[in-house]
Amino acid sequence: MNMNSYKPKLWYIFGLLGFLLCSGASGQNSEVTLEAxxxxxxxxxxxxxxxxxLVRGASDGTPPSVEFPEGVVAEYHGASSQKFTxxxxxxxxQRTFTxxxxxxxxxxxxxxxxxxxIPSASLKQGSNRFTSNPVTMTALLPEFxxxxxxxxxxxxxxxxxxxxxVVEVTWWVSSSTQSLSFDTSQFPxxxxxxxxxxxxxxxxxxxxxxxxxxxxAYSDRGIYKGQPMTRLRFxxxxxxxxxxxxxxxxxxxxxxRQDDFARASRMYAExxxxxxxxxxxxxxxxxxxxxxxxGSYQAQTDxxxxxxxxxxxxxxxxxxxxxDPMVGLESTLGVQSLEADGFRVxxxxxxxxxxxRSGERLFTTTIRATNDSITEIPxxxxxxxxxxxxxxxxxxxxxxxxxxxxxRTVTLSDAVTSGFERNLEGDTERAxxxxxxxxxxxxxxxxxxxxxxxxxxxWKTLSKPxxxxxxxxxxxxxxxxxxxRGISHKxxxxxxxxxxxxxxxxxxxxxxxxxxxxxxxxxxxxxxxPESLTGADLKHLDVSDDVVTRSxxxxxxxxxxxxxxxxxxxxxxxLLRAMRRDIRLHGSHQSxxxxxx
Numbered sequence: 001m002n003m004n005s006y007k008p009k010l011w012y013i014f015g016l017l018g019f020l021l022c023s024g025a026s027g028q029n030s031e032v033t034l035e036a037x038x039x040x041x042x043x044x045x046x047x048x049x050x051x052x053x054l055v056r057g058a059s060d061g062t063p064p065s066v067e068f069p070e071g072v073v074a075e076y077h078g079a080s081s082q083k084f085t086x087x088x089x090x091x092x093x094q095r096t097f098t099x100x101x102x103x104x105x106x107x108x109x110x111x112x113x114x115x116x117x118i119p120s121a122s123l124k125q126g127s128n129r130f131t132s133n134p135v136t137m138t139a140l141l142p143e144f145x146x147x148x149x150x151x152x153x154x155x156x157x158x159x160x161x162x163x164x165x166v167v168e169v170t171w172w173v174s175s176s177t178q179s180l181s182f183d184t185s186q187f188p189x190x191x192x193x194x195x196x197x198x199x200x201x202x203x204x205x206x207x208x209x210x211x212x213x214x215x216x217a218y219s220d221r222g223i224y225k226g227q228p229m230t231r232l233r234f235x236x237x238x239x240x241x242x243x244x245x246x247x248x249x250x251x252x253x254x255x256x257r258q259d260d261f262a263r264a265s266r267m268y269a270e271x272x273x274x275x276x277x278x279x280x281x282x283x284x285x286x287x288x289x290x291x292x293x294x295g296s297y298q299a300q301t302d303x304x305x306x307x308x309x310x311x312x313x314x315x316x317x318x319x320x321x322x323x324d325p326m327v328g329l330e331s332t333l334g335v336q337s338l339e340a341d342g343f344r345v346x347x348x349x350x351x352x353x354x355x356x357r358s359g360e361r362l363f364t365t366t367i368r369a370t371n372d373s374i375t376e377i378p379x380x381x382x383x384x385x386x387x388x389x390x391x392x393x394x395x396x397x398x399x400x401x402x403x404x405x406x407x408r409t410v411t412l413s414d415a416v417t418s419g420f421e422r423n424l425e426g427d428t429e430r431a432x433x434x435x436x437x438x439x440x441x442x443x444x445x446x447x448x449x450x451x452x453x454x455x456x457x458x459w460k461t462l463s464k465p466x467x468x469x470x471x472x473x474x475x476x477x478x479x480x481x482x483x484x485r486g487i488s489h490k491x492x493x494x495x496x497x498x499x500x501x502x503x504x505x506x507x508x509x510x511x512x513x514x515x516x517x518x519x520x521x522x523x524x525x526x527x528x529x530p531e532s533l534t535g536a537d538l539k540h541l542d543v544s545d546d547v548v549t550r551s552x553x554x555x556x557x558x559x560x561x562x563x564x565x566x567x568x569x570x571x572x573x574x575l576l577r578a579m580r581r582d583i584r585l586h587g588s589h590q591s592x593x594x595x596x597x
Contacts, residue, residue, distance in 0.1 A: 032057040034132035046181040046254030064121040071112030147174035148269035177255040190242040292328030293384040299397035311531020372406040543582035
């Protein structure tokens with residue numbers, strides 16, 4: 001029998017099976033349905049309502065996409081799932097089917113009255129997108145509390161754009177209330193509003209929220225139009241971003257109150273709408289470095305150490321005190337140019353460490369002196385516009401005195417071979433050498449060496465023909481190599497400098513100074529003073545990420561040891577050799593430029 005005659009039939013069967021499988025998958029996706037519903041169709045503004053989307057037939061619990069309209073603040077509360085099994089008759093046979101659904105819930109807070117429509121929720125499954133039904137609700141204002149008054153006390157003058165001003169809010173409460181909500185208050189989009197505790201806090205504290213921002217209000221007894229009443233007080237910090245005249249308010253509170261028959265009802269009270277005039281900062285007389293900072297400030301600085309070597313890391317901190325939210329402070333600090341005063345600044349720049357309390361911001365950075373002529377860390381300047389005086393001012397910190405010591409590499413040329421009287425009875429006194437600190441102790445001359453041991457004559461020994469021939473053979477070959485190498489280095493002084501740095505780095509490593517070894521060799525490649533080299537600079541070397549990470553950690557440990565925060569460690573010579581191998585592989589000895597820093 002010829003089996004080839006069955007091949008078309010086999011391909012037909014496989015194709016049919018594939019088509020059925022794809023049709024089955026498509027049929028499964030087509031069974032995905034979304035159904036949206038609200039817990040209430042009518043709701044008072046300031047109250048919350050539950051919105052949920054029931055998703056059947058979905059492969060997972062991915063939340064649907066919903067575009068909530070203006071007037072609704074939505075908070076997703078997660079999803080719950082359920083599976084259930086049913087029996088169905090298919091072609092006269094009973095089969096078991098497992099169905100599942102996901103119920104996604106949102107808590108909606110209504111902040112605007114009127115009809116509110118929530119469009120269809122949508123969910124993408126594979127290449128298909130499925131949608132739910134839209135829903136609609138009506139937001140109503142509850143009963144107005146006739147005897148409750150909300151007062152606003154705005155600044156008596158115009159506010160500058162970018163300035164922070166305080167609005168005092170006082171609610172005169174006619175009777176006991178509960179379930180307060182200020183979220184239906186209305187503010188212009190161009191004015192940033194932050195709630196805060198009132199000045200001169202006194203009375204009973206009440207934790208509240210405004211647009212998700214927590215704050216504390218205080219209640220006590222006061223006199224309103226000659227009558228004693230309970231009052232609730234808090235502040236609103238306003239920061240306008242645009243010039244012009246704007247309507248501010250009303251500040252509205254929705255609450256629950258019981259009548260004399262213990263019947264609870266929702267009510268509301270609101271302030272009048274106030275007008276705010278916002279003007280722009282003058283354009284004339286701006287000092288250098290002004291970046292929109294407004295207000296009166298104080299700047300305090302300190303440094304982790306004031307006696308350092310060239311290149312030692314200094315943790316430099318800055319505490320700024322002034323009116324929140326300090327708009328423009330980061331950009332003002334960004335133009336501080338410590339580099340022009342002889343410092344290298346961390347590539348990360350200023351970092352905000354913490355916020356201790358309202359009206360204070362703390363920043364830190366790492367700086368390094370690049371030469372020993374630096375005598376101080378200069379003052380930090382904060383150019384700002386003072387709205388109280390209507391003039392520009394420059395607020396400054398105090399300069400910090402700095403003692404920078406030079407760091408010098410001692411070479412053989414510093415050794416003293418003459419200039420001190422020979423003393424055969426004893427060594428040259430260290431006190432005499434201390435008068436010339438750049439010199440090293442050595443014997444005055446060769447005669448001193450010969451006279452110290454009369455039994456050996458170097459001249460007589462070297463005069464023998466055998467010694468002369470031997471020394472000539474031993475020294476000749478290295479001498480030729482050194483000569484050729486010297487010519488090569490003369491033609492390429494940069495390669496010669498790198499080779500010297502490599503030798504010095506190996507010596508430093510042999511003495512256990514891994515930090516110095518990395519600084520010397522890496523600094524020679526990048527043409528940076530070794531004392532000023534940082535872990536961030538090593539990223540510009542053509543070396544592997546592992547070598548950069550390990551080398552940077554060695555430098556970081558060394559700097560941390562200076563502040564006593566962590567113990568130091570020691571690497572093996574393989575790290576230094578890996579750095580040299582990667583650099584030579586990429587030809588950085590010849591191609592690395594200073595501009596890459």
